[in-house]
Amino acid sequence: MQTHESAVCVIGGGITAAMLAQKLNELRPGTSIIVVEAGRKLFDFAARMPHRQRNLEYGENPWPGDFVADQAAEGIISRTMAVGGSALHWGGVTNRFSEEDLTLRSRYGLADDWPIAWPELERYYCEAERRLGVSGEPSPLPEDRMSSPYPMAAMPLSYNLRVLKAWAVKSGIPFWSTPQAKNTKPYDGRAQCQRCNTCEICPTGARYSPDFTFQRLLAQKAIALHDRTLVRRLVPDARGRIAAAQAVGPDGRPVEYRAGTFVLASGYCWSPHLLLLSATPAYPNGLANRSGLLGRFMTGHAFIGGQIELDAKLYPGMNEQHSLISRQFFRCADDAPFVRHDLRVWESSAGRDPRLKDASGRLLLGDALLADWRARTARGAARVRAYYDIHPSRDSALTLDSARKNRWGDPLPVIRHVADEASRARELATHAHIVSVFERLAKANNGKLLGTSRGTYLDHPSGGCRMGTDAATSVCDSHGRTHDHENLFVVGSPTLPTGGCTNATLTFVALALRSAEAVARTI
Amino acid sequence: MPSRRAALKILGTTAAAAGLPGGAAGQSNEPFDTAERATLESIADVVLPAEIGDTARRDAVRNFVRWIRGYREGADMEHGYGHTRVRATGPSPARRYPAQIAALEKAARARGADTFASLPLDARRSIVEHAIADASIERLPIRPDGGHLATDLMAFYFRSATAANVCYRARIDRDSCRGLPGSEHAPAALASDAQNPESARADA
Numbered sequence: 219m220q221t222h223e224s225a226v227c228v229i230g231g232g233i234t235a236a237m238l239a240q241k242l243n244e245l246r247p248g249t250s251i252i253v254v255e256a257g258r259k260l261f262d263f264a265a266r267m268p269h270r271q272r273n274l275e276y277g278e279n280p281w282p283g284d285f286v287a288d289q290a291a292e293g294i295i296s297r298t299m300a301v302g303g304s305a306l307h308w309g310g311v312t313n314r315f316s317e318e319d320l321t322l323r324s325r326y327g328l329a330d331d332w333p334i335a336w337p338e339l340e341r342y343y344c345e346a347e348r349r350l351g352v353s354g355e356p357s358p359l360p361e362d363r364m365s366s367p368y369p370m371a372a373m374p375l376s377y378n379l380r381v382l383k384a385w386a387v388k389s390g391i392p393f394w395s396t397p398q399a400k401n402t403k404p405y406d407g408r409a410q411c412q413r414c415n416t417c418e419i420c421p422t423g424a425r426y427s428p429d430f431t432f433q434r435l436l437a438q439k440a441i442a443l444h445d446r447t448l449v450r451r452l453v454p455d456a457r458g459r460i461a462a463a464q465a466v467g468p469d470g471r472p473v474e475y476r477a478g479t480f481v482l483a484s485g486y487c488w489s490p491h492l493l494l495l496s497a498t499p500a501y502p503n504g505l506a507n508r509s510g511l512l513g514r515f516m517t518g519h520a521f522i523g524g525q526i527e528l529d530a531k532l533y534p535g536m537n538e539q540h541s542l543i544s545r546q547f548f549r550c551a552d553d554a555p556f557v558r559h560d561l562r563v564w565e566s567s568a569g570r571d572p573r574l575k576d577a578s579g580r581l582l583l584g585d586a587l588l589a590d591w592r593a594r595t596a597r598g599a600a601r602v603r604a605y606y607d608i609h610p611s612r613d614s615a616l617t618l619d620s621a622r623k624n625r626w627g628d629p630l631p632v633i634r635h636v637a638d639e640a641s642r643a644r645e646l647a648t649h650a651h652i653v654s655v656f657e658r659l660a661k662a663n664n665g666k667l668l669g670t671s672r673g674t675y676l677d678h679p680s681g682g683c684r685m686g687t688d689a690a691t692s693v694c695d696s697h698g699r700t701h702d703h704e705n706l707f708v709v710g711s712p713t714l715p716t717g718g719c720t721n722a723t724l725t726f727v728a729l730a731l732r733s734a735e736a737v738a739r740t741i
Numbered sequence: 742m743p744s745r746r747a748a749l750k751i752l753g754t755t756a757a758a759a760g761l762p763g764g765a766a767g768q769s770n771e772p773f774d775t776a777e778r779a780t781l782e783s784i785a786d787v788v789l790p791a792e793i794g795d796t797a798r799r800d801a802v803r804n805f806v807r808w809i810r811g812y813r814e815g816a817d818m819e820h821g822y823g824h825t826r827v828r829a830t831g832p833s834p835a836r837r838y839p840a841q842i843a844a845l846e847k848a849a850r851a852r853g854a855d856t857f858a859s860l861p862l863d864a865r866r867s868i869v870e871h872a873i874a875d876a877s878i879e880r881l882p883i884r885p886d887g888g889h890l891a892t893d894l895m896a897f898y899f900r901s902a903t904a905a906n907v908c909y910r911a912r913i914d915r916d917s918c919r920g921l922p923g924s925e926h927a928p929a930a931l932a933s934d935a936q937n938p939e940s941a942r943a944d945a
Contacts, residue, residue, distance in 0.1 A: 272816075274916055275808060276830065277884060279817040285827055297820040297827055307822070376924045402921065412918035421918065533928050535905060535915030572899035572908070574873075574881045574892065581870055587899065588790040591908050675823050 220473045224250040224442070225741050227463055227477035229449050229492070230484035231255030232303025233723065234710030234730035236428035236435075237349060238483060241734040243440040246741050251441045252475060253432070254465060256286055256448040256488075257300035261429055267421040270414070280419035281306050288624045289448070291487050293616075293633030295675055301445050302429040303485065305723065307418045309539055310399040310425040312352045313720040314343050316361065316548040318558060322609070322716060326556055328640055329609035330715045333687045333696040334732075340365055342728035347397075350426045350727065351405045354397030357545055370402045373411065376536040378565040382600055383542055385528055386563055388662035391655075393542040393563060399426035407434075417539040447473060450628055452480065452496040452505055452706070460505075460706045466626060479740045481698075482683075482708045483730065486516065489712040490616050490682035491631040506683065506693050506700035506708070513616040515684050516633055517717035518676025522649060523603040524656045525568040528665035532598030534567035547604075547655070548719065556644060557651045559606035560720040563659075566601035569668060570594050599668075602659060604652045605677060607719040608641040616682050635676050678722035683712035697736035698729070705740060709733040772809040772835040776856070780842050781806075781890065783858035787866045788895045793907060801898045808885070808897060809835045834887030841890045845872060906931060 226242060228235050231253055239251055260281055273280040284300040298304050317336040322329045332339075344366035347354070355372035356364060372395040375383060379395075386393045400411045401424040411424035423430065435441045446468035455461040463475040482489045490513040494504040504512050542563040550558050572591045575581055582590050614636040618629040637645075653670055660667045686692025689701035692715075698707040710726040710733075718725065773781055785798045793801075816830045842857075848868045849857040857865060869891045876889045884900065885893035898904050902915040911928040 273819065275884075276812065276816065277818050278813070278830065279819050282817050285820060287827065290827075295823050295825055297825045374921055374925055377927045380925060410921065412920050413924060414918040415915060531927075533909050533911055533913045535902065535913045536924060536928065538915075572881060572904070574895070575879060581873060583788045583866065583869070583895075585790045585792055587895070588792060588908060591899070595908060673823075677823075 220467065220471065221476060222252055222442075222444070222473065223476045224252040225477060226251045226479045226481060226737065227475045228253045228481045228483050229463060230303070230482065230488065231257070231301040231428070231432065231443070231445065232483065232485060232710075233305035233428045234485075234726050235481075235483035236302075236431040237346070237727050238481060238709055238730045238734045238737070239435055239441050240349070240431050241731055242738055243435060243438075245734065245738040247440075249741050252444060252477070253441055254444045254447050254449055254463070254475060255301050256289060257298075257303075257445065258283055259301045259429075259432075259443070259445045260284060260306065261301075261433055263423065266419055266423075270416050270419045270421045273419060274416065280416070286448070289630070291491070291616075291631040291633060292619065292622070293635070294487050294631075295677070295679060301432055301443065302427050305426075305428050308425075308427075308723060309417050310420075311721040312347065312350060312354070312397045312399050312724040313543065313545075313560065314340075314362075315718040315720065315722070315725050316545065318549060319716065319718045325552070326550070328556065329638065330684075330686070330691075332715055333685055333692075338732075339725075339728060342732045343724060345731050346724050346727040349731070350399040350724070351401055351408070352397050352399050352724075353402040355395040358392055358394065359545055361549060362545055368397060370405060373398060373400060373402055373537075373540050375542075376540065376565070378532045378534070378536050378598075379540060379542060379563075381530050381532060381598070382563050382565065385530060385600075385663045385665070386542060386544075386659055389659045391544050391546050391561065391659070393544045393561075396541045396543040396562065398540070400424050413537055415535065415538055444473075448626070449475075449492060450495065450626060452492065454496075454498065454501065454505060454703060458703055460703050479705045479707065479737055481733075481737060482706065482712075483710060486679045486682050486711040487616065487631055487633065489708050491618070493683070493708075494616075494618050494631075495628055501702075506702045506706065508702050509690055509693060511612070511684065511691065512693055513682050514612050514614065515610045515681045515715065516614045516616055516635055516679065517608075517610040517681035517714060518635065518679040519605040519717045519719050519722075520608045520637075521603055521605045521673035521677055522652045522670055523601065523673070524653070524670040525566060525668040526600045526602060526656065526660045526665050527569070527597050527668055528600060528660070528663050530598040530663070531596075532565055534565050534570065534599075536565065538565060540564075545720075555647055555651075556640075557606065557648050558719045559604040559648075559652060561655065562603050564601040564603075566599040568599050568601060570599060600659075600665075602656050604655070605719050605721070606648055606652060607716075608637045608645075608676075609716050610681060611636045611638040614681070633679075635679075676717065678711075678717065680711040680714035680717050680722060680726070683708040684715045685713040686715065696732075698733040699736060707733055707737055770810050772806060772833075772838070777839070777842050778802075778806070779856070779858045780845060781894070783860075783865060784845075784869060784891050785894060786862060787869050788891050789898055790907070801901075801903075802894070805885075805894055805897045809833070832887070834885045834893055837887040838890045841872070845869070848872075 272278040285297040320332040323331040353370035354368035408423045449465040451464045453462040465473045467473045544561040619632040622630045683693040698709045700706045709730040
């Protein structure tokens with residue numbers, strides 16, 4: 219069997235792995251780091267533009283080959299499995315959570331507090347924003363103060379967003395430019411945004427993606443990257459330390475990794491999955507599972523969206539990926555019913571697309587279709603959405619599905635999200651509140667709420683290896699070090715006790731950067 | 742790490758490629774013979790706006806043919822976010838066009854014409870309307886799917902960034918990499934569009 223030895227073995231090749239490896243290399247130059255990723259490298263930058271074009275014209279995958287056919291989970295929200303992970307496709311939105319997210323129990327008597335204080339996490343947010351290259355406009359709310367400014371000026375508001383902002387603030391709710399990991403000037407060796415409108419594959423590299431970091435680390439010979447290599451088991455020794463990671467390489471042959479420290483950076487699904495798969499007679503319920511909470515408290519945020527028609531001439535397509543944000547509702551008064559959510563506004567063409575038949579069912583061809591289309595664009599439309607706070611129950615779980623196995627015979631994961639009782643009890647009130655906010659926005663400028671829809675999944679999923687100070691009620695500490703195995707860390711999304719009410723990638727990265735310091739101390 | 746120069750080079754290369762005429766991708770995979778192409782162009786006269794003019798309609802047909810030629814069966818499609826699944830593109834829509842074209846020609850002959858293309862516009866429109874009804878098509882597909890050649894051509898054109906510009910009478914250029922400067926202003930009007938639709942052809 220082929221064996222590789224290193225000081226640190228990072229399992230997973232997504233955004234948290236990239237950030238952790240980069241920082242670890244800075245903190246401990248010369249340390250041997252191997253990153254093992256089940257998916258493949260997609261480093262052909264020149265192919266991005268033709269792939270973008272195929273995607274626009276034919277709906278083809280803009281990242282061809284970015285998945286592993288038989289490595290699928292029920293309940294997962296993205297099939298991406300490649301070097302770079304989901305952040306190959308991401309929109310680059312880099313909102314911070316708020317202090318309330320970390321103090322839900324002590325402040326509201328809900329869910330659990332995080333084992334980390336806000337001022338400390340805030341420092342790592344600043345670092346994450348610097349490393350990713352975030353362009354943003356500071357929140358005007360004093361509670362959102364930042365100890366360091368964004369490294370770049372905000373993405374300029376397009377004409378559409380300027381019109382929408384003027385409309386939205388009439389409601390009395392402040393809005394500003396959503397922060398994003400997109401360059402508004404050349405930054406960190408990458409180009410300025412060219413407003414290509416296809417951030418899921420950024421053809422200019424203006425939007426951060428982890429493949430850039432990995433390529434740089436490889437060029438510096440700071441890491442070894444083993445792609446198309448699936449880790450199937452972690453092997454503990456008699457003292458409970460992780461001795462090895464057993465994998466299969468690109469050729470299907472077994473590979474073993476031996477390291478002083480193992481870092482599991484495989485996201486909310488595949489991290490707990492690997493720990494469950496690694497059960498042994500000494501650890502019959504999986505590794506790092508003394509608490510019985512491995513794969514439990516799977517979380518994320520729910521969402522409600524809506525479309526609003528308003529009195530404004532808009533031109534959909536100017537910069538559909540950019541939006542306005544308000545953090546007005548991140549806070550909830552202690553004496554009010556609990557509800558927390560973000561609020562976003564985008565340009566929209568909803569209800570304004572060309573159609574084959576009019577409302578009466580008359581077939582429209584040629585000039586008639588164009589006239590009908592034009593008539594429906596006389597008024598503009600906005601898309602609005604709120605991610606809102608729901609909290610997981612213990613039964614919100616990732617488990618192994620013995621009926622579904624990959625080619626190696628390993629059971630695949632199944633995820634079932636279950637909100638806790640308090641979240642379920644306030645669901646109707648939460649929905650009513652958010653719809654009332656949408657209606658308030660609509661009324662601000664003679665608008666009309668055309669409809670709303672609830673999300674049918676939890677976005678930015680997290681949890682499964684939640685952090686805490688008590689080994690009886692958590693899987694790892696605030697640095698991601700598992701309570702049961704001193705040389706095993708879990709980083710990023712799996713460690714979150716609760717999923718917040720806004721995009722979570724920046725939080726995953728900030729936590730991983732903090733973990734990197736703890737990992738460095740083990741070397 | 743892509744430099745600004747590298748990024749601009751890629752943008753320029755693709756812009757040039759996007760302007761290639763239909764035949765540039767190779768002639769060995771021609772989806773329509775001469776007669777079928779004539780039928781397609783006469784369908785375009787019915788289903789695409791007269792407002793954009795003959796040149797723009799011919800351009801739309803040429804780009805549609807290029808699109809058909811470039812279609813890849815079994816290619817990985819976007820696997821989506823939220824409810825994700827791996828899927829591949831289906832059979833080329835072009836597989837269904839010969840029978841559809843034959844049906845249009847048959848309907849034309851039933852009206853005493855030699856070819857569909859030789860019928861007056863109203864008669865062609867009537868035949869196309871019946872064909873769409875017979876195919877039970879209620880909505881424009883997201884992109885051509887073989888439901889019917891007429892609605893596929895319509896979907897190809899009306900869902901394009903070019904058609905959006907025509908609809909809004911503005912250079913939104915949705916699918917182009919346009920840079921950030923100037924985006925705070927409303928997009929420029931299509932040249933002379935409001936005064937003279939004919940002059941808008943070159944922009945459409």
